[in-house]
Amino acid sequence: MTTALRTVHPAAALAREHLRGLGSGIDLTVDWAGPVESPLVDEYLVQAACGIMHVHGRARGEPVPLAVDYATAVAGVLAAQGVLAAVFGGARAVRTSVAQAALLSVGQYVVSEQPPEIDGDPPPFVSADGVRFELETLRAEDWQRFWRHVGAPEPALRRGWDPFVRRFATAVCPLPAALHDTLSRQPFAAAVAAGRAGGVSVVPMANVPAGPLWALRPLPGSSARCVSPDVSAPLRGLRVVEATRRVQGPLAGHVLRMLGADVLRIEPPGGDPARGTARFAALNAGKAVVELDLATTGGRAAARELVANADVFVHNWAPGRAESWRLDATDLAAVRPGLVYAAASGWGSAMGEDPPLGTDYVVQAHSGLAAAVRPPGEPPAPSLMTITDVLGGLVCALGVLTGLTRRTGTRVDSSLLSATGAISGRRRDFRRPLRTADGYVAIPRAATGPALGGTTASCRESTEAVVGHCVAFYHIGEHSPSAAESTDDVLARLAEAGVPxxxxxxxxxxLATDPRFAAAHHRPPWEFS
Known part of the structure; x- marks a missing residue:
């Protein structure tokens, strides 16, 4: 079966790849801007207008584009989700855009805490023998043990913990120079030994293959789930139970809720430690909550009762925890035949039975994505924007939707590592935006205007050279835009020449207040009909 594509668009092509063998004649439309009132004509402009350049560049103090088509990749997953939701809910057409995908990917930062204003450089670290690597720990005591083991100065290790643990929310990580210096004087083997002694994951830069986005395995039972009476909310009437933390798992539940499902979160006694933060609210608004201690027999029994009345169960527990709690797929399928059981992890099975912590930045480092997001010639370094967390959550939800369209019991396994496979290779025409007197301006990779008779002017040089070339070509004036001109003036001159x-x-x-984004703000990124 095939999916009818109304427009030839790179995100639609990605969706078609994700849906290979799964489509059913749904009319899919993908464009760049969607409801955003801005002349967005390619990935570069979407990253500029929708905040991706800003978040990715925070650690450098200036907007920097990701050197991969990240917003397009996110839109491809969203488009595939929309098609499967339409299949399940009885809609005939679905529409989404790359701009809406970009806004979803930065949504957690729009309301998150502000980055700390202190000097310092983020990871990765470089050992004395030239190995670039990342560290990960979620516990302050492990952090202290690691750094004491390698002989770091006490004031530096204490000062470094706060920006390190907050980097997921702030997209910056200004660590004291003494920490970098300490590791730069030691071989990589010494850092690995310190990691073992301190309980810290030490992960070198590598290029581990991503593999399939998800793996599906049959579970007992089938489901006669009813088609939603509301085409705009194709999962209305479905019940989802999630036991998740951080970003990947909650985002999967967030997607299913935006599609109309009722989502119930299982949180520990006292609530999720992140509850009350703006970032948590961005991913969990609208979900019901029940507090259960899953480490107890009574808590696990209560969880099984909840799942017995659910259609979907989602978790992102550490490896082995579901089995030890007897809440694995086969356990829960016994109490709810036909269940779609989704397990989202960091590494899947790629790192063996005792994997390192599977969080965003270490997965970027070891998967090769840390190299891809940087321009050619720069050493690899993960983006401090949580790009695999976002894609991981979206891929998990896409796997759930695939299971739902089967209308049989299904186990869905996905991971942050598998989600990196949704991103295509590095762009070769990387450039930074043009600095103006009061901000920055971005022009598309290829600008087309009436002064060129509808032909395309290729823009592959540095930003200044690109704009200078285009300005001269479009006869805007005798001088190229520069830091001496305001953003509005530069945009006006380019608009006059037909450059978007x-x-x-x-x-x-x-993004929350500008009228241009009003139609896309606080709304699902799909339109169904």
Whole structure:
């Protein structure tokens, strides 16, 4: 079966790949801007206008584009989700856009805490023998043990913990120089030994293959789930139970809720430790909550009762925990035949039975994504924007939707590592936006205008050279835009010449208040009909 594509678009092509063998004649439309009122004509402009350049570049203090088509990759997964949701809910057509995908990917930062204003450089670290590597721990005591083992100065290790643990929310990680210096004087083997002694994961830069986005395995039972009476909410009437933390798992549940499902979160006694933060609210608003101690027999029994009345169960527990709690897929399928059981992890099975911590930055490092997101010639370094967490949550939800369309019991396994397979290779025409007197301006990779008779002017040089070339070509004036001109003036001159340029968003608050984004803000990224 095939999916009818109304428009030839790179995100639609990605969706078609994700849906290979799963489509059913749904009319899919994908464009760049969607409801965003801005001249967005390619990935570069979407990253500029929708905040991706800003978040990715926070650690450097200026907007920097990701050197991969990340927003397009996210849109491809969203488009595939929309098609499967339409199949399940009886809709005939679905529409989404790359701009809406970008806004979803930065949504957790729009309302998150502000980055700390202190000096320092983020990871990765470089050993004395030239190995670039990442560290990960979620416990302050492990952090202290590691750094004491390698002989780091006490004030530096104490000062470094706060920006390190907050980097997921702030997208910056200014560590004291003494920490980098300490590891730069030691061989990589010494860092590995310190990691073992301190309980810290030490992960070198590598290029581990991603594999399939998800793996599906049959579970007992079938389901006669009813088609939603509301085409705009194709999962209405479905019940989802999630036991998740951080970003990947909660985002999967968030997607299913936006599609109309009722989502119930299982949280520990006292609630999720992140509850009350703006970032938590961005991923969990609208979900019901029950507090259960799953480490107890009574808590696990209560969880089974909840799942007995659910259609979907989602977790992102550490490896082995589901089995030890007897809440694995076969356990829960016994109490709810036809269940779609989704397990989201960091590494899947790629790192063996005792994997390192599977969080965003170490997965970027070891998967090769840390190299891909940087321009050619730069050493690999993960983006401090949580790009695999977002893709991991979206891929998990896509796997759930695949299981739902089967209408039989299904186990869905996905991971942050598998989600990196949704991103295509590095772009070769990387460039930074043009600096103006009061901000930055981005122009598309290829600008087309009436002054060129509809032909395309290739823009592959540095930003200044690109804009200078295009300005001269379009006869805007005798001088190229520069840091002496305001953003508005540069945009006006380019618009007069027919070049669809945009101002780079450097304040995420604009995304919530600017009228251009109003139709896309606080709404699902799909339209069904």
């Amino acid at each position: 340029a945009v101002a780079v968003t450097t304040d995420l608050g604009i």
